[in-house]
Amino acid sequence: xxxxxxxxxxxxxxxxxxxxxxxxxxIVGYSEIIDGVIMSLLANGHVLLEGVPGLGKTKLVSTLxxxxxxxxxxxxxxxxxxxxxxxxxxxxxxxxVGEKFLEFQQGPIFANIVLADEVNRATPKTQSALLEAMxxxxxxxxxxxxxxxxxxxxxxxxxxxxxxxxxxxxxxQLDRFFxxxxxxxxTVASLHTIMNRTTRVEEPQxxxxxxxDQILEMRRVVRAVPIARPVxxxxxxxxxxxxxxxxxxxxxxxxxxxxxxxPRGAQALxxxxxxxxxxxxxxxxxxxDIRAVAYGALRHRVLLNFEGEAERVDTDTxxxxxxxxxxxxx
Amino acid sequence: MSDREIIIxxxxxxxxxxxxxxxxxxxxxxxxxxxxxxxxFKIWDLFQPFRGVTVIAVLGLWFIGVVVYFASxxxxxxxxxxxxxxxxxxxxxxxxxxxxxWFVMNPTAVKRSTDWVELQVRRAAHQVIQLDVQRHxxxxxxxxxxxxxxxxxxxxxLNFVPLSQNHNxxxxxxxxxxxxxxxxxxxxxxxxQLLKQAEKLDQPELVKKLEEIVQNLQEGxxxxxxxxxxxxxxxxxxxxxxxxxxNINEGxxxxxxxxxxxxxxxxxxxxxxxxxxxxxxxxxxxxxxxLTKEDDAAKMKALEEALQQASDNNSPAMQKLADDMKxxxxxxxxxxxxxxxxxxxxxxxxxxxxxxxxxxxxxxxSAAQQLQDLQDQIRQRQQQSQQGKEAQQQxxxxxxxxxxxxxxxxxxxxxxxxxxxxxxxxxxxGQGKEGQQAGKPGEGGQAGAxxxxxxPSGAGNAPMNIMGAPTKLNVQLEQEKLNAxxxxxxxxxxxxxxxxxxxxxxxxxxxxxxSPAQKDVLTQDKIPWEYKSLIKNYFQAIRPPRGx
Numbered sequence: 052x053x054x055x056x057x058x059x060x061x062x063x064x065x066x067x068x069x070x071x072x073x074x075x076x077x078i079v080g081y082s083e084i085i086d087g088v089i090m091s092l093l094a095n096g097h098v099l100l101e102g103v104p105g106l107g108k109t110k111l112v113s114t115l116x117x118x119x120x121x122x123x124x125x126x127x128x129x130x131x132x133x134x135x136x137x138x139x140x141x142x143x144x145x146x147x148v149g150e151k152f153l154e155f156q157q158g159p160i161f162a163n164i165v166l167a168d169e170v171n172r173a174t175p176k177t178q179s180a181l182l183e184a185m186x187x188x189x190x191x192x193x194x195x196x197x198x199x200x201x202x203x204x205x206x207x208x209x210x211x212x213x214x215x216x217x218x219x220x221x222x223x224q225l226d227r228f229f230x231x232x233x234x235x236x237x238t239v240a241s242l243h244t245i246m247n248r249t250t251r252v253e254e255p256q257x258x259x260x261x262x263x264d265q266i267l268e269m270r271r272v273v274r275a276v277p278i279a280r281p282v283x284x285x286x287x288x289x290x291x292x293x294x295x296x297x298x299x300x301x302x303x304x305x306x307x308x309x310x311x312x313x314p315r316g317a318q319a320l321x322x323x324x325x326x327x328x329x330x331x332x333x334x335x336x337x338x339x340d341i342r343a344v345a346y347g348a349l350r351h352r353v354l355l356n357f358e359g360e361a362e363r364v365d366t367d368t369x370x371x372x373x374x375x376x377x378x379x380x381x
Numbered sequence: 382m383s384d385r386e387i388i389i390x391x392x393x394x395x396x397x398x399x400x401x402x403x404x405x406x407x408x409x410x411x412x413x414x415x416x417x418x419x420x421x422f423k424i425w426d427l428f429q430p431f432r433g434v435t436v437i438a439v440l441g442l443w444f445i446g447v448v449v450y451f452a453s454x455x456x457x458x459x460x461x462x463x464x465x466x467x468x469x470x471x472x473x474x475x476x477x478x479x480x481x482x483w484f485v486m487n488p489t490a491v492k493r494s495t496d497w498v499e500l501q502v503r504r505a506a507h508q509v510i511q512l513d514v515q516r517h518x519x520x521x522x523x524x525x526x527x528x529x530x531x532x533x534x535x536x537x538x539l540n541f542v543p544l545s546q547n548h549n550x551x552x553x554x555x556x557x558x559x560x561x562x563x564x565x566x567x568x569x570x571x572x573x574q575l576l577k578q579a580e581k582l583d584q585p586e587l588v589k590k591l592e593e594i595v596q597n598l599q600e601g602x603x604x605x606x607x608x609x610x611x612x613x614x615x616x617x618x619x620x621x622x623x624x625x626x627x628n629i630n631e632g633x634x635x636x637x638x639x640x641x642x643x644x645x646x647x648x649x650x651x652x653x654x655x656x657x658x659x660x661x662x663x664x665x666x667x668x669x670x671x672l673t674k675e676d677d678a679a680k681m682k683a684l685e686e687a688l689q690q691a692s693d694n695n696s697p698a699m700q701k702l703a704d705d706m707k708x709x710x711x712x713x714x715x716x717x718x719x720x721x722x723x724x725x726x727x728x729x730x731x732x733x734x735x736x737x738x739x740x741x742x743x744x745x746x747s748a749a750q751q752l753q754d755l756q757d758q759i760r761q762r763q764q765q766s767q768q769g770k771e772a773q774q775q776x777x778x779x780x781x782x783x784x785x786x787x788x789x790x791x792x793x794x795x796x797x798x799x800x801x802x803x804x805x806x807x808x809x810x811g812q813g814k815e816g817q818q819a820g821k822p823g824e825g826g827q828a829g830a831x832x833x834x835x836x837p838s839g840a841g842n843a844p845m846n847i848m849g850a851p852t853k854l855n856v857q858l859e860q861e862k863l864n865a866x867x868x869x870x871x872x873x874x875x876x877x878x879x880x881x882x883x884x885x886x887x888x889x890x891x892x893x894x895x896s897p898a899q900k901d902v903l904t905q906d907k908i909p910w911e912y913k914s915l916i917k918n919y920f921q922a923i924r925p926p927r928g929x
Binding site: 055056057058275276277279280281282331333334335336337338339340357358361363379380381 | 463466467470475476477479481483484487490496497498500501504790860911912915918
């Protein structure tokens with residue numbers, strides 16, 4: 052049996068590596084971002100990419116969709132975008148005999164990979180159209196509920212909130228993202244590579260590496276990785292450490308945080324840790340795995356209070372203090 | 382051996398190693414700290430020797446402390462989970478053993494992933510077999526153990542420091558309860574010598590008694606007062622059965638007068654008149670030896686008369702000698718030279734015995750005098766000790782009084798003035814009080830006697846105010862004008878200080894000197910302090926730039 056598991060792990064690692072390498076043909080640098088996006092996909096979660104315009108967020112997502120045999124759709128969020136533009140709507144159709152009837156026209160959300168580009172440029176009302184799909188993988192229009200095909204994966208990009216014409220995402224929707232990844236400016240060396248690849252006649256092409264079944268199998272493998280109670284306890288304590296209440300909160304959290312992460316945060320820590328363990332050829336989750344995914348999994352779940360907002364405290368700073376103040380289990 | 386057993390046994394081995402290293406480290410560290418106590422105590426002992434009881438008590442408590450510390454450390458047991466976590470961190474195993482141990486100990490909690498758990502446990506077992514525990518947890522002698530050895534050596538060495546005041550605790554030596562000074566020790570030694578001589582006077586064991594008294598005093602079995610009393614008893618014992626030297630001297634003088642004028646006994650008379658008993662005995666022996674050679678009847682007759690006259694001595698101490706003289710005179714009267722010679726020899730022996738007794742009596746007297754000196758020395762130290770204690774007590778009281786005095790100097794001056802006005806004795810008493818209160822440590826013993834009043838006997842007898850003078854406000858009261866009339870009825874304007882009394886005004890009705898704005902600042906502030914800087918920054922940020 053262990054041989055079969057070893058084989059599953061090896062397959063998982065190979066496929067993960069292939070996807071990463073293929074995406075890296077187009078996306079230069081951002082290896083952590085690429086890993087985070089793939090991990091979110093394998094964790095049956097969704098990912099929010101934040102960065103100023105022009106850093107290749109959309110390119111990353113579109114490249115990822117090209118690497119997989121999955122149905123891809125893109126939604127450009129704008130202030131006048133309506134929920135029905137995302138979910139679809141009933142339109143009047145006429146039959147061959149001239150009889151009119153309502154037929155549901157599926158919106159772009161009916162895909163495996165949905166790129167919600169500049170998601171925070173739409174109003175909260177429209178943003179909320181994604182809520183049901185992201186959590187339940189269903190879409191309800193009128194009295195009819197439609198089930199979305201698995202895997203369903205939302206990749207949302209957003210500009211920093213300081214940009215003009217942006218609406219902050221509702222807390223409920225933020226909580227539904229498995230990870231929030233920050234896309235920073237590439238290094239000089241990466242920029243050189245980007246120039247070389249994008250200013251020539253031929254552009255790099257990617258191949259489709261994995262299909263739907265392979266992704267679903269990889270998701271199953273991830274969930275099979277066992278986690279010991281002490282390590283799980285460590286993840287829970289970190290999650291509870293984001294709440295500004297004793298006994299787990301430290302002074303920084305008590306001062307700057309209004310609300311902490313929900314249990315989804317702990318789930319993200321554990322599942323992210325499992326994927327990282329598999330990538331490191333381990334069949335157990337370590338505290339180090341939990342720490343490694345903590346920033347991506349929790350940074351969007353920590354809501355600052357007035358003082359934190361006023362002093363422009365970075366949630367990563369708070370998470371760093373939580374990780375430092377939370378002891379590993381003995 | 383199953384994977385489970387491999388993991389458990391390996392963790393047990395690691396736990397033992399971790400615990401051993403931890404115990405060694407903690408015990409050595411604790412011991413290095415704890416050993417400072419006896420070392421410091423011993424160094425203290427070098428300067429101020431402690432009695433055996435104190436040493437035993439302190440070292441006993443210290444030993445109990447050490448045992449408790451050791452017991453507390455030894456009773457702390459680690460867990461295998463802790464060992465797993467420790468070796469995970471040490472060998473960078475990414476919580477592999479910690480997870481495996483938990484899976485092994487909680488098999489029912491992970492039913493759904495049994496195959497994966499088995500694989501994890503197998504991998505962990507394989508990993509733990511390859512671990513080199515000695516490499517990760519080498520047995521090291523902690524650096525504090527060197528400090529422990531050093532402190533032990535220092536402690537032992539301090540016991541053997543060749544100082545007169547040092548007492549070797551290893552040999553169960555400690556400072557006596559009463560330490561004798563060099564002068565006192567000399568007196569005791571001399572007294573012992575003298576008492577040994579005195580023992581010949583049928584008073585045995587005097588030396589033993591003195592040694593017992595000194596030993597009991599040094600060991601704290603008796604206090605100084607009891608030692609003085611026993612020394613007094615010993616001295617009284619010495620005084621028992623003293624020879625009546627006046628009577629002996631009187632008898633010698635009388636006998637010398639009787640023997641004077643006879644050429645045969647002139648030397649004896651001279652020696653007797655000088656109260657030289659030894660010389661007198663020698664001369665008598667010489668006379669006895671020459672008696673057989675003498676054949677002059679007139680001389681014999683004269684000698685007989687001189688001896689007869691000398692035998693007529695009423696002194697009780699000389700009675701035996703007088704009898705011998707009488708026997709000699711009678712023998713001479715009977716022309717019995719041999720008998721006279723024997724009687725004179727007997728007289729010489731008796732005189733010799735008397736000389737010995739006198740000599741021993743002198744030794745007893747000296748010993749008694751030495752004991753008296755020793756008593757004086759001990760009594761003097763006792764008095765000094767008591768004075769020192771009283772001085773400390775009075776110094777403490779004096780300082781307390783001085784503090785309260787200085788709190789109200791003006792009031793104190795007023796009291797002094799009263800004392801002067803009420804009489805010399807009162808003045809002396811008042812100054813005596815001041816003298817007591819101003820006493821310094823070590824001088825307090827005399828502080829009570831430092832009053833300089835007109836009646837010195839009143840100095841220092843003033844009752845001490847233990848609580849000190851009441852604290853009062855040292856204020857300069859305003860002069861206020863009073864309407865008064867002189868004896869003739871003419872109005873006068875007098876000024877005198879306001880009387881100090883309790884306020885009749887409720888403090889809440891006292892008008893504040895603060896302006897409304899100031900009061901508002903003090904009382905009206907509803908902005909949480911932690912937001913003050915933010916608000917300040919906000920208003921600074923929106924302030925229009927200068928020049929616009």
